[in-house]
Amino acid sequence: MERVGVGDGAVNGMKIGFVTTTSLESPYGIGRCYPLAKYLARAGHEVHIIALHHNWTLAVLRYQLREGVHVHHVGQMHVRKVGNTTIHFSLPALLWTVSRGLSALTRKVLELKPDIIHIGKPHPQNSIAGFIAGKAMPDRRIFLDYDDYEAGINRFGNAVERYVIRLFENRVPRYVAGVTTHSSYLQHRLVQGGVSENRILRLPSGFDPERFRRRPDDLIDALRSELGLAEKQVILYVGTLSFTSHAIDLLLKAFARVANRHADAILVLAGGGVDLEQAKHLAEGLGIGARCRFLGRVPGEQVPLLLQMATLSVDPVRATETEKARWPLKIVESLAAGVPVLTGEIGDRSEMLGDGEAGLLVTPDSTEALARGIDQALASPQALNTMAGCAKRLSARYDARRLARKLVKFYQAFEIPDTQPV
Secondary structure (H helix, E strand, O other): OOOOOHHHOOOOOOEEEEEEOOOOOOHHHHHHHHHHHHHHHHOOOEEEEEEEEOOOOOOOOOEEEEOOEEEEEEEEOOEEEEOOEEEEOOHHHHHHHHHHHHHHHHHHHHHHOOOEEEEEOOOHHHHHHHHHHHHHOOOOEEEEEEOOOHHHOOOOOOHHHHHHHHHHHHHHHHHOOEEEEOOHHHHHHHHHOOOOHHHEEEOOOOEOOOOOOOOOHHHHHHHHHHOOOOOOEEEEEEOOOOOOOOOHHHHHHHHHHHHHHOOOEEEEEEOOOOOHHHHHHHHHHOOOHHHEEEEEOOOHHHHHHHHHOOOEEEEOOOOOHHHHHOOOHHHHHHHHHOOOEEEEOOOOHHHHOOOOOOEEEEOOOOHHHHHHHHHHHHOOHHHHHHHHHHHHHHHHHHEHHHHHHHHHHHHHOOOOOOOOOO
16 A cells, blocks of 8 residues: 655555444444545545444444445444443443453454554543554554543443543543544643644534435425324434433423424434433423424434424533533534524534524523524524525535545644555
């Protein structure tokens, strides 16, 4: 494989290995890792994703060549996800699972010998695997993708997990060549932690434009009919159903306040999570059970269809440090589908929506404010149409083809070994 050094003005034919502890069905895989990998491969690079899987069984494909990307699933991730259920391991089982995952990731990276090792999230298994490989192959370059403030999320299987994640989030960024991150909050946190600004690339999570090509209207009509949504205004939430890390209770309570004023509105919630059943019970208790559709965890390929039939996409948020750090995939994908977004004004959400051109920004952590936003949106079809057009236009900033080009330029800023592959 030919490599052209930075001094030649380009880097061609790199062998890139993304090392991640989450499968490609996760939001990280769908909205960040895989789209970047796909368009890096389209640009002529040899791209490998070395990943753990959320439900590691004999049915999982160990290797797959997918749209030019070499995908290697090598073991079980630190939790098991089956259907709509997330299962946390006991501490002994967790330690055993983590050690096996670490070993499998390390072996595969050493076997592949990538020029670029890009650690996806500062988790123990992939971080240690990346550093071991970097030590064994010192002419390789190690990068980190720091896309979430997980230590700030207060739902862990046990306190040991929280401590370890916090340790790795604080330490790993200091010891890599460069760090990619999406939010201004995380960029600031990296700088405060001692990472120089010239080693940080602000790289938003994006979308694959091929995945978001408009589907035929008859497919949308069939889905509407299947879900009982014909002639209805659809308020859509796509994401994890968790009262702790996502304000689903806030959304249900807000919809209950306005449901009577908008008899043709239906709230559709697509996603699994620990609070799925509790959310259903809350909806029944609020008297909106018949006005809600709980779809559970849906395949990634169905999300563009759901968005295409939506009137409004909602991202309910609390006023927390975790929300400041997020760059919600649901917003990026809503923009790609041309769907206005209602969310709380916290973190980078105003930037994402073009200061309100592509949606409505309300006070976070407020049922009343969220209810007013739903009311305003549904009562103003013309304003929604204008915001939908702005959403489609703004989405160009998050096109994965553009982001992949930015990532290559970031790699170019660091010395790339000019050697032939072993």
